[in-house]
Amino acid sequence: MFARVARLFRRRPTSPVWLEPGELQARLDRGELPMIIDMRGPDEFDGPLGHIEGALNIPLAGLSARTAELARARCPIILVCLTDKRSSQAAAELNGAGIGDVAVLRGGMRGWRSDS
Secondary structure, rough: OOOHHHHHOOOOOOOOEEEEEHHHHHHHOOOOOOOOEEEEHHHHOOOOOOOOOOOOOOOOHHHHHHHHHHHHHOEEEEEEEOHHHHHHHHHHEEEEOOOEEEEEOOOHHHHHHOOO
């Protein structure tokens, strides 16, 4: 009960926390293991732009069904989509559910591919 009440008063970001592609690459190069969630559909995930190695594909429409599972993961979550629009929506949804260590990859897969 106390945890639920505490969660109500926990400060939540009002806008997404942005992560630049180069910073994500640096984290991966250092061996950090954030949970990378790709919000695109399976056709985009396996499409021409591909996906970031190790990313989990959870399309935005299916996110609410997986929120409890993501909360239990207790690791940083990096959200990615094609540009960063769906990822921003997903970040707001996860923050609203009390999950705080969430960042959005700025520019999405387009940004990731143009930066690498």
